[in-house]
Amino acid sequence: MLPRIFALFLVFLLPLSALAKTYDLLYRVGIDPDTGLAEVQIELEGDELPRELSLNLKSGRYSDVHSEQPLELTDDRAIWQPGGPKATLSYQFEIDKKKGRHRYDSRITEDWAILRSDKLVPPIAATAAAGLRSRARLQLDLPEGWSSALPYDKGDAGHYKLIDPGRRFIRPKGWMIAGRIGSRQDTIAGINTMVAAPLGEDIHRQDTLAFLSWNLPELKKIFPEFPDHLLVVSAGDPMWRGGLSGTRSLYMHADRPLISGNRTSSVIHELVHVATGIRGDGQSDWIVEGLAEYYSLEILRRSGGISQRRYDEAMEKLARWGEKAPSLLVKRSFGPITARAVGIMRELDREIRTASDNKASLDDVAQGLAEQRGEVSLKRFTQLAEKAAGTRVKTLAPEKLGKMEQAGKKKP
């Protein structure tokens, strides 16, 4: 029997190993505070390279795109045919970008730069032979005295080893910081966690790390697939005065408290976004924001950060605020809409617990969404809730979500 099984293995294994070709993909990034630009080179090297790469330049922050290999530039795309064994494409990236009139969500100063690496390297669609894989690294070329932090492991040569599960053409993603920076690092619930910010700014790195060490373990129980790296970057004015989640990372303004006046936590809120990786369709943003806000209180309660009494009070306040939202089914969820969505999440959690004899909860629904990631819809959310409850759920009935605004409108 054994030799036959072994032969079967060979039949399956040989073609796979023959197909699994790999090429090296190196992102070389130079950051120049004088020009405010990043000089980016994408270098491919290997016996076989992708036939074509299509870079999405829509954000308009890229210039001087060039290569010695065939390259076609349109308004918002660069179509590049690399051709082996070694090919390079270069461009410049404008780091400063405003969000709102006076605030930045990407910024370079004389002393530091905070930006998102998935903007630095735009979305790239690759046409390549089946089985062709990239081994991707990112190498930073920084001014003297500067250091950097990205949510990836570092190799011996000082480069970052990029991963992007499920993607064949790997590119860097998430927040990054470079400059004269201070950082604190710890492993929390198996997650390599780092808090980094420019030196000299009044930033509570240790407090933030301690806060994460109480709350990340509870988050990881709900989302066991949470990334193995977490980078929290922070800075003061004129950076964006809120929190912004990214892949394996988040940005938080230095003035934001770890727990707000209404007892929710912006840090945990953004962490839930990092964990779920979901976005709303035209009317499901309340699910994305409602879950993040609900768990920003719920995780604090579970970690002992707030008592049951203070938790109940906070929930009541949110419910009162939520009465101001006529409907949940809008494009962008904010303020009272998210507050009302939190109430729905709490009610749904109770309904699932009652229906399942306490065997399931909203945690199962959140986990299901995080496994699929991407765009979420009310239909998908309801399916997961009913799967957890083992029966139909009443909490997500249309009248509960306030369809008033939709009445009379034809469905597309």
Ligand SMILES: [Zn+2]
């Ligand atoms: Zn949010």
